[in-house]
Amino acid sequence: MKKIQIDAKEMISLMMLFELGTSMMSIPGRDAGKDAWIAILIATGLGALLFLCYGSLHRHFPDLLMTQYCKVLLGKTAGSVLAFLYIVFFLYGGARDLRDTGILIADRTLQHTPLTIVCVLMIGLVMYVMHLGIEVAGRTGLMLLFLLLLLGCATNIMILLSGIVHMSNIFPIAQHGWQPIWEVVYSQALMLPYGEMVTFAMILPTLKKSYRANGVGVTAVLLGGAILSFVTLSNVVVLGEDVFKRATYPLLSMISKVEISDFVDRVDVIGVMTVIIFDFFKIFIFYYAAVKAAEDVLRVSYHKLILPFGLIMLVSCVLMTQGYQEHLATGEFVLKWMFPVFAVFFPFLLLMVSWLKKIRNKKRKGYAS
Template structure:
């Protein structure tokens, strides 16, 4: 008999925090709010936690089912299978976008003369290997990586303070242009990236050990990750100023590159690049794992047989999805504003409403 895969609270929280930070550390969602971006992230974190309650509630009603499975239970075989297939495409697309983001970062900062296809291909091979080992291995690795990254982050912040590049005046006055610009980026950027993407964990929550509550785990992870992301954003604004913060391609790396203490400590940006790559790796991994598990359920093919073809699909999609970096960014803005809300908000709420109606109907009949 096949052993049931189960992971504990620490593993799940670590995976969620790493996923949440992911590409958010690199791009900083809500940057259009300028020096108030950290406020937009805090607001989005609260909204993201509320959104996760929807995913957690569905898991509570169907604790042993993947999202693709209770899609069919609630919507019927034909409509449910169609929606499940769309989620496969959604997961693959999300992973491919993040893979391209990471590849561009590595090509720009460390391997300038290496083709993007080669960089992304190596990343995909590593992702496929970890998925082959299983989500339990990924969870245990996530705990170690999260602790390491938190320690590196603490050390980096200490170096930034010692370098004397922090100016408290850079965040004043708070909400100088009112609250409208803040709320605007909350809707268009900061909620969907990364909190709307947490719908991916609807494919992983069934592996959570039954003594833990999904909502408690998810909300804890979201609040922790949101707080960390807000602190990182605030540090960027304090060190760079609003103008550089908004214009920099990678604000975090720009900030870290400014650290220089007595000609003894410099080039700390290597730590930043390494940290971002690790965060991004886990985000790509989780998107990829969700896509493979969803396809296993829909196509009735063991997920180990899907690892290689799905890795190739993700790699090809990553390379072909945009002509250049600017095109990639513009497409991303449109996707976050119009496509992601459909999969992250509309469909899950629809499923929750149908679930509630069916439960109410069954009670009346009983």
């Protein structure tokens, strides 16, 4: 059977789409106010270092999924338990993003459509792309990312022409010191979205062997982080700190202000379309990782898991919280206390075990010689 492979451009596209996903909608680090763009830049640098851990594990086990080298490093029983926990983690991440996207669509475009119906349509499209395969998703992601970047450039030009940019909104920088910025980096801006990039430990084996995973991943993290920081800075200079912190969707609030000589207005539809496309790919990546992890753990073809896992993610999305405020509060708790376990603790534990085993094998070879 032909081995599934995607090239560096497609992998970078998928990573950037994933990274910008719900981050474009919610803007992580908003508690830092007008300094949120600085928090994102700091988190981007730390996120690049974090990805080096995932890339290093891939370099040690280039043909294995994360769930597979969990069993190699920790033993079959402990490794299988950890692999199962990652399945739950991937499903939860996808379900949260599915709900976030459903709320956005129901609020902005389909106001009279129940949230469940919107989520059914979205997860149905995700399942269809899963059936087509990661290669199709990679090629599609590359084309759509190019289109979205062009739309982003056009939108920024219209914002400048509208005369709504007020650079004074970002001054003074770090008015309350650097401690609040660092607190936001840990509690919000690092795990969302850079900690979530651990999901790509399930996708890196599909990268063509002529490319280095660390180079590809770090490039995607830095490019995506630069774009996210720029978008955040744009939100601040257009909306001002108070509106930026209070707005449900700062990006859409900013774009809705665009108006040029009564000729160009209602540009917010571009923002809604952009956010939906980014969110779709983020949901798909979480879903793909969960299905591929379950295929390895349960020894069942992923084709047979597409429908059951789609239903699990859909039901989880609908039932996870009772209201929007509870949804946000749960997200803040999980982001601060649960995500670091899966994004930092477990990967670094696996990397340390890998290094220790490598050192022990070298010593054994030295004794044997």
